[in-house]
Amino acid sequence: MRRLLITLLVFALAGIAGFFVLTDPRVVSPGPEIGTLPQPDVENGKLLFAAGGCASCHATPGQDDKTRLGGGLELGSPFGKFHVPNISPHTRDGIGNWGTADFIQAMAAGVSPAGQHLYPSFPYTSYRLMTPKALADLLAYIRTLPAVEGRAPPHELPFPFNIRRMVGGWKLLFFDGAPFKPDPTKSDEWNRGAYLVQGPGHCAECHSARNSLGAIVQATRYAGGPDPEGKGWVPNITQSEDGLGKWSKSEIAELLKSGFTPEFDSVGGSMAAVVRNTAQLPEADRLAMAEYLKSLPAVQGPPRPPKPAAGG
Amino acid sequence: MIRPVLVALGLAIGVSAVVAQSNPIAERKDAMKSVGAATREGAAIAKGEAPFDAAKVQGIFKVYSDAAKKVPALFPDNSKTGGETTAAPKVWDDQAGFKTAFAKFEADAAKGAAATDLASFRAAFGDATKNCGSCHEVYRIKK
Numbered sequence: 001m002r003r004l005l006i007t008l009l010v011f012a013l014a015g016i017a018g019f020f021v022l023t024d025p026r027v028v029s030p031g032p033e034i035g036t037l038p039q040p041d042v043e044n045g046k047l048l049f050a051a052g053g054c055a056s057c058h059a060t061p062g063q064d065d066k067t068r069l070g071g072g073l074e075l076g077s078p079f080g081k082f083h084v085p086n087i088s089p090h091t092r093d094g095i096g097n098w099g100t101a102d103f104i105q106a107m108a109a110g111v112s113p114a115g116q117h118l119y120p121s122f123p124y125t126s127y128r129l130m131t132p133k134a135l136a137d138l139l140a141y142i143r144t145l146p147a148v149e150g151r152a153p154p155h156e157l158p159f160p161f162n163i164r165r166m167v168g169g170w171k172l173l174f175f176d177g178a179p180f181k182p183d184p185t186k187s188d189e190w191n192r193g194a195y196l197v198q199g200p201g202h203c204a205e206c207h208s209a210r211n212s213l214g215a216i217v218q219a220t221r222y223a224g225g226p227d228p229e230g231k232g233w234v235p236n237i238t239q240s241e242d243g244l245g246k247w248s249k250s251e252i253a254e255l256l257k258s259g260f261t262p263e264f265d266s267v268g269g270s271m272a273a274v275v276r277n278t279a280q281l282p283e284a285d286r287l288a289m290a291e292y293l294k295s296l297p298a299v300q301g302p303p304r305p306p307k308p309a310a311g312g
Numbered sequence: 313m314i315r316p317v318l319v320a321l322g323l324a325i326g327v328s329a330v331v332a333q334s335n336p337i338a339e340r341k342d343a344m345k346s347v348g349a350a351t352r353e354g355a356a357i358a359k360g361e362a363p364f365d366a367a368k369v370q371g372i373f374k375v376y377s378d379a380a381k382k383v384p385a386l387f388p389d390n391s392k393t394g395g396e397t398t399a400a401p402k403v404w405d406d407q408a409g410f411k412t413a414f415a416k417f418e419a420d421a422a423k424g425a426a427a428t429d430l431a432s433f434r435a436a437f438g439d440a441t442k443n444c445g446s447c448h449e450v451y452r453i454k455k
Contacts (some may be wrong), residue, residue: 231453260355
């Protein structure tokens with residue numbers, strides 16, 4: 001009997017030790033090799049800032065200047081309430097003290113300069129496709145923006161989601177830290193579009209259904225699903241009948257520029273903010289994104305909930 | 313034979329018109345669809361795919377201002393759900409802001425009616441259609 005207890009204790013301790021080792025940010029998601037980077041290209045950083053939609057979440061709400069990245073937006077989720085942090089170059093409240101390596105580690109590995117896991121509500125799961133050079137360009141651009149004072153309140157997450165170590169386990173299951181690899185059998189345009197859609201554009205983060213642990217269900221990637229923020233339904237953007245199957249490449253590019261669908265409906269909700277960002281990209285980039293989206297195989301998304309009776 | 317069919321058809325049209333009138337969700341959807349159709353014509357002109365035509369352009373802005381006048385009243389309290397509406401709860405939480413947004417749309421449309429050439433049309437059309445996205449962003453959920 002005593003032997004059994006000791007054995008169990010040993011197993012339990014080994015399990016806890018294993019959890020701690022495996023969920024260590026340095027083990028589960030080491031930052032990429034940076035190497036020597038050339039002088040940052042601020043213009044490219046500005047383009048990536050638009051493509052990445054950084055301002056849509058990080059700009060201070062309730063004012064019009066989208067370059068004031070004071071944070072504070074409240075982001076709902078099934079796991080609790082996130083408060084988007086300040087990423088302005090303010091040295092105390094923002095990321096003004098971050099070095100390039102810190103920034104790359106946060107964007108590509110989801111680890112803060114203090115060595116803690118970041119929650120995947122911040123889509124590093126997509127941003128990690130950007131190369132260290134691209135990320136250094138992006139940081140150089142953010143450093144040209146105004147420093148904004150003030151911090152957002154801490155996230156409001158119930159136990160156990162408030163334990164950041166849990167994110168280590170999540171990463172173990174769902175996080176792939178590899179950067180973008182171009183497909184040499186495809187055109188340059190397709191590869192550019194694939195990079196923009198999958199990486200900085202992080203389209204799949206909203207346009208995919210998620211499992212009970214909040215990870216994207218790979219089988220229905222891009223096939224739409226319930227809005228993770230709680231209201232409405234995010235459309236399917238694969239080539240299925242109810243997705244973008246009937247849309248031409250130029251119609252997709254037009255939506256990314258003006259927000260108009262082929263029926264001249266104008267997109268709403270958070271897609272309106274996305275369009276404000278993609279409208280700033282060169283036309284060639286919007287067409288490249290459309291080229292890639294036209295190549296996505298038709299996938300049926302999760303079924304929509306039954307519609308309530310009309311007129312009520 | 314033809315007469316009963318015509319009568320039935322007439323009745324059907326009459327009945328559906330009455331139903332549409334008593335159904336604010338369907339009515340506001342139709343009004344928005346007419347705005348979309350007008351925008352399709354306007355976009356063709358702005359892109360140079362269709363010739364500039366002052367009468368047509370005025371027609372487009374008339375559709376806008378008519379919709380701007382009519383639509384805000386089509387959101388009574390009993391039309392928050394149903395009919396596949398994509399109206400956001402914010403429409404009712406922030407009636408003042410919602411009405412202000414339509415007033416701005418109407419004012420921008422009125423400016424556009426004065427367009428006399430392609431350049432002035434493009435500028436006014438661009439300003440007026442910016443209202444679509446900015447209003448949908450706040451007052452409409454994803455569908």
